[in-house]
Amino acid sequence: MQRRQFLKTVPAGIAAASSFAAASFATASPAAQVNTVRGERSPRALGMTLMHEHVLVDFIGAEKASPERYNSEEVFQIALQPLKALREAGCRTLVECTPAFLGRDPKLLERLARASGLHIITNTGFYGAANDKYVPALAYRESANELAVRWTREFREGIDGTSIRPGVIKIGVDPGPLSDIDAKLVRAAAKTHLQTGLAIASHTGDGVAAMEELEILRQEGVHPGAFIWVHAQNETKEQFHSNAARQGAWVEFDGISDKSAERHLQLIKRMAEQGLLDHVLISQDAGWYHVGEPGGGNYRPYTFLFVSFIPMLRQTGLSAQQVRALLIDNPRKTLTLQIRRIASTRS
Numbered sequence: 001m002q003r004r005q006f007l008k009t010v011p012a013g014i015a016a017a018s019s020f021a022a023a024s025f026a027t028a029s030p031a032a033q034v035n036t037v038r039g040e041r042s043p044r045a046l047g048m049t050l051m052h053e054h055v056l057v058d059f060i061g062a063e064k065a066s067p068e069r070y071n072s073e074e075v076f077q078i079a080l081q082p083l084k085a086l087r088e089a090g091c092r093t094l095v096e097c098t099p100a101f102l103g104r105d106p107k108l109l110e111r112l113a114r115a116s117g118l119h120i121i122t123n124t125g126f127y128g129a130a131n132d133k134y135v136p137a138l139a140y141r142e143s144a145n146e147l148a149v150r151w152t153r154e155f156r157e158g159i160d161g162t163s164i165r166p167g168v169i170k171i172g173v174d175p176g177p178l179s180d181i182d183a184k185l186v187r188a189a190a191k192t193h194l195q196t197g198l199a200i201a202s203h204t205g206d207g208v209a210a211m212e213e214l215e216i217l218r219q220e221g222v223h224p225g226a227f228i229w230v231h232a233q234n235e236t237k238e239q240f241h242s243n244a245a246r247q248g249a250w251v252e253f254d255g256i257s258d259k260s261a262e263r264h265l266q267l268i269k270r271m272a273e274q275g276l277l278d279h280v281l282i283s284q285d286a287g288w289y290h291v292g293e294p295g296g297g298n299y300r301p302y303t304f305l306f307v308s309f310i311p312m313l314r315q316t317g318l319s320a321q322q323v324r325a326l327l328i329d330n331p332r333k334t335l336t337l338q339i340r341r342i343a344s345t346r347s
């Protein structure tokens with residue numbers, strides 16, 4: 001009989017002191033850390049965290065995306081105020097989920113982190129949603145192993161010649177069944193996770209795709225606890241949410257806005273009723289400077305969640321502790337570098 005266990009280990013090479021931890025079940029290691037654009041931070045320093053927001057996005061497509069398509073100084077000036085307002089509203093950490101070939105700009109994020117006082121986290125990985133418009137040609141040529149080597153190198157050495165390291169893997173897939181290239185990205189993310197301990201946040205088209213992603217992770221020996229189902233609110237069949245959470249995955253209801261608030265409250269409440277709130281993440285998918293639009297177009301502020309949505313959560317019956325779990329404890333667990341392996345043991 002096979003029994004699956006959840007091995008939590010600290011990634012090799014992060015700290016010499018943790019080298020013997022690979023065989024242990026330790027959940028709290030002195031080496032535990034989070035990668036922000038300004039360097040490593042203690043998980044305790046993160047505070048209130050938004051798991052999915054953007055500062056800059058360029059929808060031009062993988063072949064044409066380039067920092068030359070925008071003025072970094074202008075973006076800095078436009079993004080700084082909303083980020084400062086967010087910090088004033090109580091937020092301390094923002095995960096910037098724009099992947100490479102869609103406008104990822106670690107240096108700009110580092111500057112904004114410094115000026116706003118927020119911890120900002122960037123990512124490694126490729127985005128396979130939107131019918132693969134943002135997948136670079138090299139991803140078709142390379143194997144999942146080669147992509148994992150590429151992404152792991154960013155984790156070890158820094159992104160694009162900087163010393164800035166990713167704090168999460170960000171990929172994307174279209175609705176299921178998964179295409180070959182999307183499945184390859186998921187497999188590459190799983191392999192990268194086993195080398196780095198970075199959580200895998202995947203923009204996921206629907207529940208069928210989410211289940212397939214979790215199956216690929218399992219094949220690679222990665223526990224569902226390493227996986228964040230991004231945009232889970234887009235799946236209308238709620239049993240997919242409970243199913244993923246019961247497997248141990250993180251179910252992320254992002255895109256929270258004044259227009260969506262009622263539906264988001266409902267989704268969160270349903271998970272709370274099932275005792276699954278410790279597998280839920282929330283965010284707004286707000287921001288951002290739209291490259292190619294005059295002045296960056298409409299920059300949606302980040303404060304709605306703190307000013308309006310938290311009071312709504314309390315009114316709907318969530319305790320202060322449950323709100324704290326959604327915004328502090330769950331993000332901290334997700335972002336702390338930790339290899340989450342499935343170990344098969346016979347009993």
Ligand SMILES: [Zn+2]
Binds near residue numbers: 052054097
């Ligand atoms: Zn997004």
